[in-house]
Amino acid sequence: MNLTSSQAEQILALADRAYAADGCAPLNEEARFAIAGTPAEHLLAEQDGVIVGYLQWQPAFGTGQLVVDPHFRRRGLGGALVEQLIEGLADPTLGLAGSESGEWGLWSFGDLPAAREFAAALGFRPSRTLLVMRRPLADLQPSPIPEGLQLRGFQPGDRDAFLALNAEAFAEHPEQGALDADGLAQRMAEDWFDPDGLLLAFDADGLVGFHWTKLAEPGTGEVYVIGTAARVRGRGYGRVLLDAGLAHLAAAGATEVLLYVDSAEQIPVRMYEGAGFLIDHRDLLYTKPAQENR
Structure with a gap:
């Protein structure tokens, strides 16, 4: 589906509310480009005509990003959006293209405890870690x-x-x-x-x-x-x-600088550590093999 300008504005406002509540952005730069029009699939949850849940699926990468309004959490909206994605990936007629590998995942930015619980409850396992590192520019x-x-x-x-x-x-x-x-x-x-x-x-x-x-x-x-x-x-x-x-x-x-680096890439990680960068937090990719989708 293509987002209307109103839907795009609502999603960005939703992301801002989640950022204010959680202290980390729920959508990365790639997701925001997709909201603006680059290829991606968009799943929405609405209450009284207002978007309170959003899942973006990027088939080129086999990954999704999910955000639920802080005032509407623990009501099953996030799980319903993931289930909708799973059904779409299993049924080509629903128009959601899957990844070539068959394995797919959801990003969790900030490694929040609630996100860990959510992922575990749905059978997802952490498979990739991005280190977010910082240092002062002095x-x-x-x-x-x-x-x-x-x-x-x-x-x-x-x-x-x-x-x-x-x-x-x-x-x-x-x-x-x-x-x-x-x-x-x-x-x-x-x-x-x-x-x-x-x-x-x-x-x-x-x-x-x-x-x-x-x-x-x-x-x-x-x-x-x-x-x-x-x-x-x-x-x-x-x-x-x-x-x-x-x-x-x-x-x-x-006055300060940050960076993102895959924890598995030890050569650049050591270079950044040698340049005075310290780990600020971690972003995790939770994956689920295709055979476990149902």
Whole structure:
């Protein structure tokens, strides 16, 4: 189904109410892009014409995101939306495409106790953990830039090389690796986009890495994405790009910075720990094998 502008506004307001109650956002950036019109399926629960429950299903990733109004929780609305999704995945005539692997999951942002109980009651198990890490932007000690490496901001002619390197660096990453020209254009249209904050690293043979920084909230920057080419792995370019991006965010007015990293990716986790980042909280993906859907 396609959302009307009224439905989209109601869903965003619902997400804001949940954020105020829980202290963490129930929908991530990808979900908000989908509310604005990128491909996804939308399941709604309403009371007296007002949306009080929302489940977004993204078949490309085999994942969903669920939010229920704080004033309407523990009434079975969340479970009913999940059951509706399960029925849709089991019956192609209902129009909900499933994931290619057959395994699918629901994201829980903030690892809230209530979300753990909800997932366990429905037979979901945690299968992936994203670490949300932070550090203050004080006492920065930038890494020296190696000889033969040049850093500069993004320019329009860099698009294809950037997308190719992103696809290579995140070939095993279901979300980031899928970034295409449309997705890039959508992000570049956001108010927070700064071409100088998308730092690119070049050697004599071309683009070898990037650090895409983000400053969406006053005072808080983000290590949005860091990627390096396979041919230069092990040379420390990731740390050089990390430090250069932190310096850019500090100069832009950020006083702290956060990032998201998969806990299974130990090399970047150790790099971030070495750069002074500490774990703030965790986001969990709860999955359910296809054979257990009924």
